[in-house]
Amino acid sequence: MITVEEKIARRQRAIEGRPFGPGSKTEHEGKTMTGAQAIIACLEAEGVDTIFGYPGGQAIKIYDALYDSKKIRHVLARHEQGATHMADGYARATGKVGVVLVTSGPGATNTVTGIATAYMDSVPMVVITGQVTRGVIGTDAFQESDIVGITMPIVKHSFLLQSTDELTKTFREAFYIASTGRPGPVLIDIPSDLSGSEMVFHYPDSVDIPSYRPTYKGNAKQVKQAAELICQAERPLIMAGGGIVASHACPELVALAERMQIPVVTTLMGKAAIPCSNPLNLGPVGMHGSKYANMAVTESDLIIACGARFSDRVTGKVDEFAPHAKIIHIDIDPAEIGKIINPNVPIVGDVKVVLSAINERLEKMGATSVCEKWRDEVFSWRERWPFYTSDFADYPDKIAPEVLLETLSDKLDPHASIVTTEVGQHQMWALQNIHREHARTFISSGGLGTMGFGFPAAIGAKIGCPDEQVVCIAGDGSFQMNSQEMATAKINDVPVKVLIIDNRALGMVHQWQHLFYNDRFSFTELADNPDFVKLADAYGWRARRITKPEEVNDALDEMLASDEPYLLDVVIPAAQTVYPMVAPGAPIDDIIGALDVTLGGVRVTEKGFGEAGRPRVKPSHEGVDE
Template sequence: MTTLEEKMAMRKLAIEGKPFGPGSHTPHEGKAMTGAQAIIASLEAEGVDTIFGYPGGQAIKIYDALYDSKQIHHVLARHEQGATHMADGYARATGKVGVVLVTSGPGATNTVTGIATAYMDSIPMVVITGQVTRGVIGTDSFQESDIVGITMPVVKHSFLLQSTDDLTRTFREAFYIASTGRPGPVLIDIPSDLSGAEMVFHYPDSVSLPSYKPTYRGNARQVKQAADLIQKAQRPLLYAGGGIVTSHACAELTELAERMQIPVVTTLMGKGAMRCSNPLNLGPVGMHGSKYANMAVTECDLLIAVGARFSDRVTGKVSEFAPHAKVIHIDIDPAEIGKIINPVVPIVGDAKGVLAAINERLSKADAQSIDRAWVEDVFSWRKRWPFYTSDFSDYPNAIAPEVVLHKLSQKLDPEASIVTTEVGQHQMWAHQNIHREHARTFISSGGLGTMGFGFPAAIGAKIGCPESEVVCVAGDGSFQMNSQEMATAKINDVPVKVLIIDNRALGMVHQWQSLFYNKRYSFTELADNPDFVKLADAYGWRARRVEKPEDLDAALDEMLASKEPFLLDVMIPRDQTVYPMVAPGAPIDDIIGALDVTLGGVRVSEKGFGKPAAAPTAPEPDEKGGDE
């Protein structure tokens, strides 16, 4: 089994340009075997301990070989999309490469959404698909699909295996490509006749890919320029993305922030890159970020972006994003630099190494923060415009989702818990209100925004980190995308918890229809949801429904105390809205619905100080009410 520490060591060797891999250390070296057996032996040589998948005719030989493996545990999902999200969640939680094994045709095409999700969020994954025999490829034979062509835009690389001579090298390269540089999914399509062919097993020690040479070390001159700008800045700001997590650069980020007293804003993928308890961490930025974080971006004179890609959900109107700031952009992917924002100092390299080099220069110069008033100003904004206050409620007699997730955050052990989310309003409430102290403990679909991701990802995360409490925060719409995986959790004895923020609607689209489409609720109300408690019972889960605020604490305690899979259905008003919010296409300092404690804890509706927003219309008492 390859531990996370061993994977980090491998990454260090890759950064140093040294070969790595088990090669001759595998017990299968030099043995005659079938292609299917060589596939399993290759996975074992890579240290794979878990595969998520679903068998079928063109993968049956591989599954037969897997039957004999003493190292690899196979998790049978109930849908190939669920298997891919499980592998994704496993990868995000552990730092290892997630592995998926499915058959050809519909089995392969069912993985596409999961592959695209991993691609958008730079998650290392190897997806193995069975394929029809080489002799009938291209003839529209039974369960044939061109999965290499279909997935071409959403993989880091793909292979269509043509010979057993290439089998072990292909697997070695696939894992190397998936886990180095900017990580991502790699697909290996294997014709079934190769699975039955005879071969002699040899696993290569190293990889030689002349066309693939990720840049890990930042250019020394650019590092010096960045350090000089940081020393001169009066209002610097760090903008931390998922690259911090991937490169294990949390300590280096925190060192830079604390040395120079630089506030930090984080993306959805960057949550956990800095401890939430660190006062310099301002948390979420962008469309549903805090007013104080967005103001910090607007007022800063130097923006240091690390491992972040300037997503439209962060920048809002690009021409007015960080209008007073010089930009330093650090990213291992050169394609991201200059794609949205043109930096004055671009640095291509691994975040950990580049930040360490900058810190070293600042340390040697005994650099100090120039303007202490900048941090004091930002802290005062945080006090004035909090996400939520205990004495405020949009609906006084109903359960407030912010309260639900704040209470959940308080009850979870930050040292031994992982939160995953589905996609929608609940995702943003979780991002705003659940505090995380460590990287890889908040798992969410960012770039693709995949409904149906969070629940199977929670199963994968729990399998990868069995000692951690794993809770999926879901919406009633998202949860129904892959609810069949309740069977997977139960049968495999995976005690994940699902907390449904239930408003009987596709809540985020419903919110947009309310704010921007004159309340024309076109097909976003889920009045005929199933009874989730009864659904849970059908799958052998424990479950409970909460409708009153006074019952919430006990229900959360019951959920977290359960040693079995548990579903908690929490009912909130359908018209509950995620605030604050930046309207699509608006600059990020043009914020709707931020709470202003100086105005008595009311929501403001306009840019700057603004005026109080109109109170939301309460739903009818008997109205069923929702999600994404």
């Protein structure tokens, strides 16, 4: 198991431009070898212990060299997209760089969705693609594709290797770029003739890229301004994003929140930036955030945005977002500052370093909280508008996904488990009801919203953190995107668990069609799903299907106790909706479907939705699929 301290140390070594491994001067230094052997030596020098991939003609020399490595485990996926998501899940769980190795043409293009997923969520990854020989590049040779050109908008940087003279320098820079600043995927395209060329191996001990100088330390004047605004605010709120997780800034975030008693809302990527058990944690904000978190944003007079990018799913209607608040925006990527929301105090820098500086400034000022009245008001909202209550159910005789996932959450050890999700309704139910205490233990595709991500990501997370219980929350639609990776889990003895919330529909789009398109369910119904239990059996997995609420406890216990891959198919009504919800384009205080305990636990609607039509607050029971 990789400790939090080691994850932080890896990040620091990346910032300093040093290899992750024991040192760049490996036993390969000064030896004559082929380019393919040098590639493997580079990976070993970076401390890579696992790569995910799929072989092919233009990568065959690299795979031949990999055959002799005693330090690197190769995980053979069943599809290159699956391999890329595995590397992504591995990177998110461990804090290391995920590594992918595939061949040219279709092998390379199959990684595109996985690369884009990592890029949108700032995940460090190095993707190595085989390429046709240099002499035929541009001639439409067999299995040639311009993967550098294809992926240009979705990588942090890319390299097309032209000579073995630049091979080791390229790998050193690729890992450095992927893991420093705002992390992201880097692609290295390698013509196959270079893999067979001889060279002398020398691995750079450090990196010097004049055009790439990430800013880690925030401007002192802006830090001072931020501290002063925090002291003056009467209704402050922290919005924690994925940057908190990436920079290991959770202790600094909690220190600020607790010193000044500031409530914290989190984005999807920022879940567990502050422990769910901390009373200051208001949880998710935005389209499927809680009503109380969204109200806190709307009524706040100061928002401290930490490593968050103000995505449309968080802000809703931008010109009505936080109308009374001044904004402090901390982000390592200067391109994010002012892109969506113009801040009063912009601070470019690593959020861990910047928050530490703000905390030190507040300590010198002797700052104390002045927002007790605000905090108590927000906490009262939390009591009034909970996500869910045990005495409320849309379908009393059916399995409620909220109850299912809260029960699962209670059964998981918060200190030794990781939850991944696919994308859709189940993702939002998991966001709302799975409680996490540590960063990097809730893994989900946020920016791209990639169906098919969660299951292979769970395999990667389990391989990276073998001592953790890893559970993927999936929908029946999303799971079928990459279900072939069941073979990968079984053959590699990776005992991941998959819980399918099975409504025989593409649930989120189905819900939108119900709310805004007059129940015109255009191609979102999956009545012809396979029998998932039989599918699991075909791959050698253990599996079970449940349909009744009284089966939930025993089924979850059986799943979690299994030392083999296990699939649990949980049948829920097709018409089940995930609430609360903010309609697309509406302000985030325009909330439908929130429970109000002062009204007896009924769902309420605050405003109309114009041309989109009014939502059905209590879903119809007609046509419920048993």
